[in-house]
Amino acid sequence: ALADAVAPYRLDAEQVRKAAVVATRTAALERRPVGADDLRAAVRAQNSAGLERLARRVEPAVGWDDLVLPPATRRQLGELALRARHREQVLGQWRMRPGGGRGRGVIALFAGESGTGKTMSAEVVAAELGMELYVVDLSTVVDKYIGETEKNLERIFVEAAEVNGILLFDEADAVFGKRSQVKDAHDRHANVESAYLLQRMESFDGIAVLTTNLRANLDEAFTRRLDVVAEFPMPDEPQRLALWDRCLGTEMPRDGGLDLAFCARRFELAGGSIRACAVTAAYLAAEAGRPLGMEQIVSAVLQEYRKLGRLVLESEFGPWLDGGRAGDA
Known part of the structure; x- marks a missing residue:
């Protein structure tokens, strides 16, 4: 198992000796057997x-x-x-x-x-x-x-x-x-x-x-x-839904009217843009002092669209467009 842990590395005899010494000392200080993570850390410590x-x-x-x-x-x-x-x-x-x-x-x-x-x-x-x-x-x-x-x-x-x-x-x-x-x-x-x-x-x-x-x-x-x-490739609708959910995390309170399926369906964004929107929306929710809702999400998406130089179409934003613009202002 220890040999498998260092299989991806290219090591000469001296590097192997140094890594073994460091890994052994680390494990001995904590009074436990040498593990794969000890060896990997010892190898990385030698990096230029x-x-x-x-x-x-x-x-x-x-x-x-x-x-x-x-x-x-x-x-x-x-x-x-x-x-x-x-x-x-x-x-x-x-x-x-x-x-x-x-x-x-x-x-x-x-x-x-x-x-x-x-x-x-x-x-x-x-x-x-x-x-x-x-x-x-x-x-x-x-x-x-x-x-x-x-x-x-x-x-x-x-x-x-x-x-x-x-x-x-x-x-x-x-x-x-x-x-x-x-x-x-x-x-x-x-x-x-x-x-x-x-x-x-x-x-x-x-x-x-x-x-x-x-x-x-x-x-x-x-x-x-x-x-x-x-x-x-650019993420499809199910992948965008998963990205929205993952980027918003589990700790932030969400409003009951938050419609991530709408976001995934209407806003064709890459994962990096979705992550940026999630962070911006979280700041807006923190400032408003209430759970994250569609108003903050739409405001964040409008900001991202401006950053990307994309046109804001009513067909994409639907009923949330005016509310998002007001929240953005």
Whole structure:
């Protein structure tokens, strides 16, 4: 069981020795046997602090029950987790080489609109594997000066090689976009960046997840090298209802007239927007000093629509439109 707990990690002999010592001491202080969580914590404690200067570290705090996703997307997330868990056996012991000079890394693509749960899903997979998540915003890595982007990326990959965590490249289109026809030096440089990152991802031995809002924007040469592709569609009505209920939680008092089925049916929002509406509505209810009702929900949705630049249609809001506007004012 202890061996299974550290199976997803890449550890050399010295790291194993250090982890075993730390885990044993932790358990001895509490006068109990060494557990899987002790080993995972000991491995994570050895992670390089250098990566935190280049990426945002996320301590996973969500689980599978927090996800509201279609069955097909859940299956793809499960495949990513099992590939990470068994790669040492499949690629190492059984020598099932993926070909093309590939390393022992696992590369996944999460494709879907903003707010559909891509980052949260990466967090859930990290929690399943007992790892930390490091989020890299690729749009901030891309540098206008020739050669600087590759240096920034190289620093990230070098530091990531020392870390037993999952690397999440947000907004992957910034670098993995389709290579264009070369018309000037800028085009040639952009194509060099893409080619460099393709090669670097292939030799990467860690676990990497890339997110994109539009899969069609990615270069085909890159998508061929992916191990797992998970599509994140906009939630349908039953999923929106589940998201509203989950985001509002169990502690906040709800008015008897609160109609979440109406919200799910009329407001076609992604999970991230529903979460933002739930928080805004909770503040409005706290200010009003009464249980959460439709007035606060509609006011919150109107705010979200304005944020997203969406038209407010009476056919969507129905009888709640004027009340929501009054509450919003």
